Amino acid sequence: MTCALILAAGRGERMRPLTDHTPKPLVEVRGRPLIEHHLDGLHRAGIERVVVNLGWLGERLRAHLGDGARYGLRIDYSVEGWPALETGGGIYRALPLLGTAPFIVINGDVYCDYPLRQLVERAQNLPPNDLAHLLLVPNPAHHPNGDFALDGARVRDAGMPRHTFSGISVLRPDLFEGCRDGAFPLAPLLRKAIRADRVGGELYTGLWSDVGTIERRDALNA
Incomplete structure (x- = not known):
């Protein structure tokens, strides 16, 4: 059974003062908390179990999501406290909850309409030598130089x-x-695996936004 991890421990510095009292994943986008869009997408994709990592205002997030039953999911929590453990450390801390099979990871502060059922299929059919499969998107204005290139599906x-x-x-x-x-x-773990040709990927040109600022949140809502 494929599991998913939603990274939700961050502070949301660029969204202050909104995130002084509200965990960033609970900031509303298009009429509901951002993290609920992810939960609904994962449920529709056939995922039954989700892990959410907790950092900044983590107990408020846990109180809102509960055990996940109202989303048709089981939610477990990986507690980091504050300061949180960064992306790599947060995923590593959650590994005992995720099992031994490939798993899906979604940053809690992105909004995307990618069909997650396809990602479940990727997880279930990840080539034995591959350590990761990355979803890449066209460079947004605030990140014009990008991160990685694609050579076919590598x-x-x-x-x-x-x-x-x-x-x-x-x-x-x-x-x-x-x-x-x-x-x-x-990132350093990914780059090491990429240099060893152990990372696949694809380019998605549909709707995606890094909801990292109030301005980007407002643009999505508009």
Whole structure:
């Protein structure tokens, strides 16, 4: 059974003062909290179990989501406290809850209409040697230089054109082999795997937004 992790521990500095009292995943986008869009999409994709990591105002987020039953899901929580553990450290802390199979990861502060059922299929059919599958998107105005290139269905750390990592991916637990509990970023692990040709990917040109500022939130709502 494929599991999913929603990264929801961040502070949301660029959305202050809104996030001084509201966890960023509970900021409303298009009429409902941002994280609920992810939960509904995962449920429609056939996911039954979701892990949410908790950091800034984490107990408010837990109180809002509960056990996940009203979303048709089971939600478990990976508690980090504050300060949180960065993306890599947060995923590593959650690994015992995610099992041994490839799992889906979604940044809690993105909005995207990618059909997540396709990502479930990617997770269930990830090539044995691959450590990750990344969803890339066209570069937004605030990130014009992108992150990675694509060579067919393989992600490269060099080459043109470059695209932006969407914050949506499939990861294999083995990506974190040798890591230790604590705060660390995900990007160096991905780049190491990319250089070893162990990362696949695709470019999605549909609706995607990094809801990292109030202005971007307002643009989506408009």
